[in-house]
Amino acid sequence: MLQEIEQQRALLRTESLELLRKNQHPSGAFIASPTFSQYDYCWLRDGTWIAYSLLVHGYREEVRDHIRWVCESMGRYEEKVDLLPQRLASGEPLQNTWFFSARYTLEGLEDESDWPNFQIDGYGSWLWLVAQYLKSGDEPLPQTWDHGAQLVIRYLEMVWDIPNSDCWEEFNEHIHPATLACLIGGLKEIAPFLHSHWSERALLLERTVTDYVLAHRHESGYFPKYIGSETIDASLIWLAVPYGALPPDHPSMVKTIEKIEQEITREGGVKRYPQDTYYGGGQWIILSAFLGWYYLKAGKVQNAEELMTWIIRQKEDDGSLPEQVLDDTNDPSMIEPWEERWGAVATPLLWSHAMFLILDKELSGYNQQEGERDE
Numbered sequence: 001m002l003q004e005i006e007q008q009r010a011l012l013r014t015e016s017l018e019l020l021r022k023n024q025h026p027s028g029a030f031i032a033s034p035t036f037s038q039y040d041y042c043w044l045r046d047g048t049w050i051a052y053s054l055l056v057h058g059y060r061e062e063v064r065d066h067i068r069w070v071c072e073s074m075g076r077y078e079e080k081v082d083l084l085p086q087r088l089a090s091g092e093p094l095q096n097t098w099f100f101s102a103r104y105t106l107e108g109l110e111d112e113s114d115w116p117n118f119q120i121d122g123y124g125s126w127l128w129l130v131a132q133y134l135k136s137g138d139e140p141l142p143q144t145w146d147h148g149a150q151l152v153i154r155y156l157e158m159v160w161d162i163p164n165s166d167c168w169e170e171f172n173e174h175i176h177p178a179t180l181a182c183l184i185g186g187l188k189e190i191a192p193f194l195h196s197h198w199s200e201r202a203l204l205l206e207r208t209v210t211d212y213v214l215a216h217r218h219e220s221g222y223f224p225k226y227i228g229s230e231t232i233d234a235s236l237i238w239l240a241v242p243y244g245a246l247p248p249d250h251p252s253m254v255k256t257i258e259k260i261e262q263e264i265t266r267e268g269g270v271k272r273y274p275q276d277t278y279y280g281g282g283q284w285i286i287l288s289a290f291l292g293w294y295y296l297k298a299g300k301v302q303n304a305e306e307l308m309t310w311i312i313r314q315k316e317d318d319g320s321l322p323e324q325v326l327d328d329t330n331d332p333s334m335i336e337p338w339e340e341r342w343g344a345v346a347t348p349l350l351w352s353h354a355m356f357l358i359l360d361k362e363l364s365g366y367n368q369q370e371g372e373r374d375e
């Protein structure tokens with residue numbers, strides 16, 4: 001049985017690496033899902049995880065291409081950042097078009113549909129990705145990336161406390177600690193690679209945002225889905241892993257994880273939040289992988305292994321991992337309306353494969369370290 005799972009894991013690793021690389025557009029962008037009509041964009045959020053999974057598996061060139069693509073894509077709209085101070089000061093109602101997009105076409109143009117597009121988490125995640133790339137090699141920071149990082153810092157300084165859509169593209173009237181986690185992680189990690197002026201600005205903002213998140217915990221100690229909310233969201237895992245706003249054993253983090261386990265985890269599958277009804281609100285592969293990654297950092301290896309096994313079991317016959325599994329949903333009556341609207345759940349979702357690959361690498365790294373210690 002164990003051997004069967006290990007074989008499946010090795011196969012899924014090979015298939016996932018192939019799938020991600022095959023779906024990188026010549027521009028450097030990664031399509032979110034090649035088979036789901038609504039997902040033919042590259043989100044900065046998804047792109048970060050896809051690129052990071054390739055990085056940890058040794059594919060640096062693909063990551064460079066992706067980072068460059070983000071620089072070029074946002075660079076086309078750089079004027080938005082120049083104009084933002086005066087627009088924000090004008091007192092006019094905020095307009096989505098003033099802000100950077102959450103996703104771009106594969107050619108790097110903004111998505112002009114009316115889908116919520118003002119989401120800032122992806123920009124923080126992108127800074128984090130750039131830092132991971134630089135940390136894992138000895139190449140200097142290219143000038144265009146440096147410029148891109150400065151642009152993002154200027155942007156985030158102006159927008160971090162403006163309500164915007166969460167990482168699920170919902171609740172745009174709120175501020176989300178998980179979104180801020182991405183900023184904290186990105187700013188903290190990129191700072192050492194920047195010249196002192198920009199490094200100081202990044203760290204100042206990082207401290208401000210961290211203080212804000214800590215000051216806005218729920219009165220019973222956990223981090224809320226959004227500021228003032230009574231509920232939780234699995235994306236709050238990011239505060240500890242990977243973004244390190246606080247350690248995995250921080251009491252508020254532990255409380256948040258306990259709520260995630262009790263309220264939205266079913267047999268290894270983690271849901272987004274208790275009230276989610278997108279395709280009924282099922283269990284998301286990416287979230288099981290994030291929880292597994294958290295467990296590993298919290299020293300709970302057995303729990304991480306169990307989540308890995310659950311993920312492997314969700315693989316379809318052709319090797320694809322879906323966005324979510326509908327075995328246990330919050331509201332089964334909402335599956336059909338979504339299937340009628342957009343077709344079956346996005347499968348394969350590149351981000352799901354990326355998170356499998358990251359947990360796979362983390363687990364192997366952990367087991368290797370343990371092995372070395374035994375010798």
Ligand code: BGC
Pocket residue numbers: 032039043045046167168169349351
């Ligand atoms: C999710 C986003 C994701 C996008 C593309 C949406 O359904 O809510 O988090 O970036 O799909 O994968």
